[in-house]
Amino acid sequence: MTRQKDLVQYLQLLYEQSNEIIFFLDREGEIVYRNSASYEIMGEDVQHQLDSALCHHCEGLTDENHLVTCEGCYLYSGVSDKVDFQLFMKLQDGTVKPYSANYQTLDYENDIRVLRLNNISNQMKTQQVLHQKMLTKHIMEAQEDERKRISRELHDSIIQNILNILVEVRLFKYLPPEELSEKTEQAEYLLNNLMKSIRNISVELRPSSLDDLGLLSALRSHFKYIGKNYGMAVLFESNIEDTRFDTEIETALYRIIQESVFNAIKYADVDTVDVTLMDRGEYLEVIIEDEGVGFDMHSSPRGSGLGLFGMRERAEAIGANVSIKSVAGKGTKIALILPLKKGGEK
Template sequence: MKGEATMSSFRRSLGIAGFMVKNGLLTILTTLIIVFSIRVMLGNMDTDWKRFIPTFFFVLIIITFFFFIIYSQGRRLRSEQEQLVNVFKHISDGVLVLDSTMNIKRINPAASRMLKLDEGEVSVSFCNMCSNYPGLNKLCSYQDCFVSDSLQQPVELQLITPQGGAKSINASVSHYVDSMHGPLSILRIQEIEEQRQQEQHQIAKMITHSILLAQENERKLISRELHDGIGQSLYSILIQSEVLKQNMDSELSEDLDATRQYVLQEKLDTLQESIRNTIEDIRDLSAELRPSALDDIGLIAALRKYFRTYGQRFGIQVHFKVEEDSGRMSAAIETAFYRIVQEALTNAAKYAQTDVVDVQLKLQSTLAELEVRDYGLGFIITTELRQGVGLYSMEERVKILGGSFDIQSSLGQGTIIQVQVPVEDRSISGSEEGV
């Protein structure tokens, strides 16, 4: 930074020196003329010229000072002009400058690409380009042209290119008066196709968000119904079967022979074991659908509980590391991270043939980072594979949150999934719906 400032100062000094050298002769001649004029006005033509040397240097200093001011102002104006020219050239919207007769005076590269016009083609009439638009004679008569008013809202138009093609655009207008060319209109245009693509992308993003949100709410509802409804009913049946078993021991022992009583007891034990297994399966399914720990005590506790169950089920050890834990995040981020970890570990168990998975979570005040790494078989990432349901759902969850998603894998080298999501406001953590 210091070196750049020094070079900038050096270049500025060179510019000033160059200006003074170029205009030095003019400065001296101007000074001599002024001093000579002073001698004439004072009637001292016979006076020794040496007496006017102080006057000469005084006038020279004043003129040099004025030339320096002119140089500084000119340099600033040139800098501003260059900035305006660069903005005009590089702005993504098309810009056309029209005179009072609707002829195109200037056109920037973006408008040139849209309308298939050369940037030097300034003799084209804008009216000729939109004269074939249906009903335009009613909208754009010369006296009542849309260009004549400053439009706050864009107008949709169809312009005809010199090659005969049609372009649908949105146009907005502003005006100013140029000292050389008089009243000018600045027409800003945007291609509707591109705008519609952006709108469609935004709509698709909103639909995806709504689907994921509805899916998460449905999972939560089913999980609660399984746990509180079917699970409790099965637990009640288990208790009743235990009561029945105790009654059998006391009441039926005299009426049944030992063999039949043993068979009946064995069947009842088998029934109770089946009920217990079903209750356990329902609990696991309920936790898989929507772990209550995720809502009650947060992401980290829910993940630790999930890793214990995962390790027991698949025999894969999960190394979990948390860095810079700054508290709970929003429900949306916690749900997304949980689902991404869940999907990644499920894929590792199905395809990776690995014994170890590393999960690293870094929770900062403004950024949440997640990394899931396995050391299994790996795979070649193709477009078709990336568009699969699992990877697609992970990536979409991250995109909805405004984050970045990256997956790296190669044969024999395992797989790494990296996620970064901005954290905007910790004060609302836990209050947003999950995605």
């Protein structure tokens, strides 16, 4: 009996002194009791607590996968089991803070529920810092890989070609005049190959047509290159003609399309991919679609996984919205919407 009394006292102390915010709510979601930790959200005004419904402070909640709107709110959906989720609350000073939340019915007879909230701002910050560090590491590794690739390409293709030409040219002085013409032609052929290799590397790094002639032209020649070198037919449709956009926009769209098409080449197991780039007046619409093997967005990537991440970053940087949908066995669709500024200014 004494122990029971102690427990009640301890629970009372815990309720009063805990940093955890505790709300007891009735079936309408109105607050019946709240502890002093809740002052950080609603202030100390005791009178105010009666009509200060939680909804006034709530900025939305999330479960493992989604941002849930008010329609899915646990307060009114009569959840009988315990539920854990994350909640965003607007504090008195107007700032919004994240809380881990636990909600359950305590007293079934009177339909009294308890909602417990723990401020997780600090954990979220630490997590963000760790996430940022991991990304920086990934980006640096990717840059290093890219440098290795370029260096290898320069070494294997350019230097080898130059060496071949050098050997040919050195022989010129020993050749009888009748053989000179044939050998010169051979050297010319090798020089042409060398030029092509350098052009390919330089276009891959940054296509000059993107700056000089615009997006449509750069894309057309990129798709031609893809067809020739990778055997992938890109079925391209566009109505933008020679419209020019800001450099950041042209670069971002070019890189996003390039990455999506390369992904289709690497993973989709198809020989055609559809690309559309349409000016819809209010917005630009870009769709890259293949009917290949598809992939599950939640399982780990077959490659680095940085491409899709970079795509989202680039889209965000130019104010575009990108959606990536893939169904195993059916294919992959990347759709990007970029709102255009009014008054013809692009």
